[in-house]
Amino acid sequence: MDGLTVQDAALVGTDALGRLMPMYLWVTPNGLVRAVGPTLKKLCGAGPLIGTRFLDLFEVEKPRALLSMADVEAFSGQRILVTLKRGQGTTLRGQVQPLDGGQGWILNLSFGISVAEAVRDYRLTNADFAPTDLTVELLYLTEVKAAVMGELAALNRRLEAARAASEAQALTDALTGLGNRRALDAELIRACTLAARGEGQFALLHLDLDFFKAVNDTLGHAAGDLVLTEVAGVLREETRKSDTIARVGGDEFVILLRGETDPDRVERIGARIISELERPILYEGQPCRISGSIGVTLSRFYASPDPEMMHSDADEATYASKRNGRGRCTVWDGSSRPAEPEPGA
Missing domain, CATH: 3.30.450.260 (Haem NO binding associated domain)
Known part of the structure; x- marks a missing residue:
């Protein structure tokens, strides 16, 4: 101008x-x-x-x-x-x-x-x-880009949610909603690694239900499923959110109690769990009666806690509980290994 x-x-x-x-x-x-x-x-x-x-x-x-x-x-x-x-x-x-x-x-x-x-x-x-002003075209391209980026972000969020749900499902027992063996293995490896560095001790409890087979044989598998879900509820009530509970077999459960180092205290926790499990569970008006045998080991018993060895020791302590009459909690003291259970225990 x-x-x-x-x-x-x-x-x-x-x-x-x-x-x-x-x-x-x-x-x-x-x-x-x-x-x-x-x-x-x-x-x-x-x-x-x-x-x-x-x-x-x-x-x-x-x-x-x-x-x-x-x-x-x-x-x-x-x-x-x-x-x-x-x-x-x-x-x-x-x-x-x-x-x-x-x-x-x-x-x-x-x-x-x-x-x-x-x-x-x-x-x-x-x-x-103005007719020669490219603002609108550029704005349109910007809006298109924003819309496309928004859709891509939404798609990424959906994919991430699906991935997280898939991972959670892969780590969850479908019947009880507890963790499965895979979830437990991951948590136990992590806990052993921290304990070996002196950053946190823990107790490992192995629970095997007593008389569960009789429930399945007399009242059917639907009754057995009800019992398992009730057991899961008891374990949730008797532990903290920071602890890990997993169903690792048909009627086998493992509990990882973080920060627990006192054998007497852990034994009392186990006894309390067993007491709750022995309350009759009604199925279609019929009482389902079970109990539990628990074996315990503590990370402080090991110079370098090993997941596989701790699993084995807690499992053997559970067999000792069964040998000694079931419905009890046995703490492995790290000095000897419990005897194998009798057949049919």
């Missing part, structure tokens, strides 16, 4: 200027608005614009605050930042172009990087931008 005169601007016509520059502002030398582009008019909202003082409509922020129209000439050719005092208080960017002969100046404005918010806030369309 170098060399533009007021006569040139008048010759082009304000409507044509508005089509070329939908966000232009024509200001007279005394600071009054003479003409305004249609998009800028939409931003300013209701109320008269023609004849309004420029400084009543806008606050100039950069390159410095503008307090008087006498200083506007100093902004010639510079990029300025203004904020609308009406409506949404939108911040706009633009450039001042003086008209020849001291006839005022024209300011052509744009949204800059805030165009997406402006389109949303003012419900702008393609018609609100």
